[in-house]
Amino acid sequence: MSEQERQPVTAARPTGKRQLSGTSTAEASQAAKKKVAKRDEETYGGSAVTFLPEVGKEMRKVIWPTGKQMVNYTVIVFAFLILMTALVAGVDFLAGLGVEKILTK
Numbered sequence: 001m002s003e004q005e006r007q008p009v010t011a012a013r014p015t016g017k018r019q020l021s022g023t024s025t026a027e028a029s030q031a032a033k034k035k036v037a038k039r040d041e042e043t044y045g046g047s048a049v050t051f052l053p054e055v056g057k058e059m060r061k062v063i064w065p066t067g068k069q070m071v072n073y074t075v076i077v078f079a080f081l082i083l084m085t086a087l088v089a090g091v092d093f094l095a096g097l098g099v100e101k102i103l104t105k
Helices: 028-041 048-061 067-104
Strands: none
Touching: none
16 A cells, blocks of 8 residues: 555634634635725615616526426425425314313213
């Protein structure tokens, strides 16, 4: 075996915001730029005139399912509804039998 194969495998160091070493993952200038950009994006409210164009813009971003996917999803939903209806009806029937037996004794 070569030396590379003999060396033990070590766990990967975590990356992202919370590193073990506690060092910052971004410079202060980058953080300030992100805050300014985020503040610009967070303009809540607005007029009724801008609402409909914004809705249209968001609707263009939606990934619409194909016809085959819609049929598949619809079948899944109906099957789930039938299963849950049968489950609730069964529990209701058994609870009714139990209450009837308790009250008739």
